[in-house]
Amino acid sequence: MSATSTTAEATNPSSRSRTLQLLGIFSGLTAGAWLGAAEAPTKLVTLGLSPMVISLIMVVGVFFARWSLPALILGSSSIRADARRCPHLIIWAILAGCLWAVANTLTVYAIRDIGLSIAFPLWNSNSLLGILWGFLFFNELRSAGMRRWLGVLGGTLVMCVGAAILAIASSGAHTAGANPMHGVLAALGAGVLWGTMYIPYRKAYLSGMNPLSFVTFFTIGELGMMSTLSFGTLGAQRLFAELSAARGIIFWLMLGGFIWVIGDLFQQYAAKYVGISRGIPLSNTNQLWGLLWGVLVFGELHGRSTSTYAQVIGGSLLMILGVGSIALSSASQQENTQWRAAAQRESDRYGLASDFVEARLDGRQSAGEAVPSRGVLDWIFVAFATAVFIYFASVASIPNLPANWTPALFLSAVSLILLVACGLRLWRTTRFQ
Amino acid sequence: MYRRFLAGESFPPRVFLPHLCYLVRATKLPFSEREVVTNGSDTPQPSRNRLANIFTDVQFWVPVAVLVVGLLLLEWIR
Numbered sequence: 001m002s003a004t005s006t007t008a009e010a011t012n013p014s015s016r017s018r019t020l021q022l023l024g025i026f027s028g029l030t031a032g033a034w035l036g037a038a039e040a041p042t043k044l045v046t047l048g049l050s051p052m053v054i055s056l057i058m059v060v061g062v063f064f065a066r067w068s069l070p071a072l073i074l075g076s077s078s079i080r081a082d083a084r085r086c087p088h089l090i091i092w093a094i095l096a097g098c099l100w101a102v103a104n105t106l107t108v109y110a111i112r113d114i115g116l117s118i119a120f121p122l123w124n125s126n127s128l129l130g131i132l133w134g135f136l137f138f139n140e141l142r143s144a145g146m147r148r149w150l151g152v153l154g155g156t157l158v159m160c161v162g163a164a165i166l167a168i169a170s171s172g173a174h175t176a177g178a179n180p181m182h183g184v185l186a187a188l189g190a191g192v193l194w195g196t197m198y199i200p201y202r203k204a205y206l207s208g209m210n211p212l213s214f215v216t217f218f219t220i221g222e223l224g225m226m227s228t229l230s231f232g233t234l235g236a237q238r239l240f241a242e243l244s245a246a247r248g249i250i251f252w253l254m255l256g257g258f259i260w261v262i263g264d265l266f267q268q269y270a271a272k273y274v275g276i277s278r279g280i281p282l283s284n285t286n287q288l289w290g291l292l293w294g295v296l297v298f299g300e301l302h303g304r305s306t307s308t309y310a311q312v313i314g315g316s317l318l319m320i321l322g323v324g325s326i327a328l329s330s331a332s333q334q335e336n337t338q339w340r341a342a343a344q345r346e347s348d349r350y351g352l353a354s355d356f357v358e359a360r361l362d363g364r365q366s367a368g369e370a371v372p373s374r375g376v377l378d379w380i381f382v383a384f385a386t387a388v389f390i391y392f393a394s395v396a397s398i399p400n401l402p403a404n405w406t407p408a409l410f411l412s413a414v415s416l417i418l419l420v421a422c423g424l425r426l427w428r429t430t431r432f433q
Numbered sequence: 434m435y436r437r438f439l440a441g442e443s444f445p446p447r448v449f450l451p452h453l454c455y456l457v458r459a460t461k462l463p464f465s466e467r468e469v470v471t472n473g474s475d476t477p478q479p480s481r482n483r484l485a486n487i488f489t490d491v492q493f494w495v496p497v498a499v500l501v502v503g504l505l506l507l508e509w510i511r
Contacts, residue, residue, distance in 0.1 A: 088487055095496050103505040109510050137492055182510045190507045196499040199492055235510065349486055 014333055020219035020363055021330040023429055025271025027266040028282025029323070030422040034263030036289020040408075041256035046102050049249075051108040052230050057250055059101070059226040061257025066219035068385035070212035072376035073432055078372035082213035082339060088350055089209050090217045097221025103193035106186040106231050114181025120287070121164035122187035127156045127280040130193025134277035138202050139338035141277055144331065151329025155322040156281045157272045162318030163287050169301075198276040201268065207344040207352055208360030210433060211268035215261070220282065248397035254389065263420065269426060273363070275339065278326050281379035288319050289411075296407035364432030 070079055112121035134140030204214045230239055270279035294300040349356050359366035426432055487493050
């Protein structure tokens, strides 16, 4: 960002607000690309493992990424400072991690009982719940006007329809499980849990907590709950037996978790700068990217009928239309004032300094705040996480799965370009605050 | 002590203990009573203690309730 534009933003709050809104939209779209790409390494896993074990290994990769990436980007001193300022949010972060883990487990049962084509649109309803919670608790879409309401709600509904068409087109023939009612309830339950998980997200960002600090505590709940569920479901003996059998593929699953964290970090910034009512639908574009990986790289729709391809194109266009509608309905100045009122409520309730919260909402450091720095502990985190990944990479077996490498390279390049462009934009505008 | 000094008695030699007070930790306040540390000069104080603020916040109970229902649902499906 040029010095001229920075000065202009400093003197004109509405200009700064617009910049942050655009940044939030960009973050949401980048999140979609990386969350979708996270599915690619998991497709390499063809061994008949329990879904619970697959989830657990991915969450372990997520755990390492969530501790090492924030340490690398800002340093743990910044995380400690955030924890001292808003210790109450640690509880919410752990709670959000638990919600994620239970929702993720429910999706396993939903897919088993009703198949992805029905389950996916059901849990994708999380974006509608996000709009409700955003409106009720955080003043989102208040004083927004009819046009923005229609843009966000209409866009989300269109995206849900598009997602449903894509899910139906991309799923194979599914044999219904023993209890379809269980599947429907599991999918709806996952949607409710994931939609509610955004309450802690938004609360943290209205209180001025850095997304990088939030995810560090989030993952404690995530790993704790996932481990409890795995032990509870499989029992220690079977769990360790499966983990040891999966030694050759642990790297690919952990890599999937790592990529997922990168996407999730951008999702956090989207929730921070455009709120949950807009941030969730934008990052739900991951389905589109997952489909691109599946179709172009792994040839998932190879040999399918023309009508299937028509469904895929139609569903994708609907999703893009919904994204466009939401992106064009960014918050007005009046709505921004309502957001600040919600932030003020948090400040008053939990005794947070208004200038600190105000500064963090504007994506900058408050006066007198120490500049984040990395210490020895941070490098130890990073080195340890790297060593773990290198170890599992050295024992990993290369799956024998036909894949088209040209589109894989192309999609990887696009994802990397988005990562660098959005990362730089975040750094220049907010210094990751 | 001062009466003895006024009566002409000399003080016993003072023994300086090696700052024993530093070896004893200050009493740790429970989590709920600790103050919120903020950077601002206008640091406001929470009106009640922190745990009470959390437990009376509907934004805490909604995710908790949803989590409990989710766990019950998972248990029922299994």
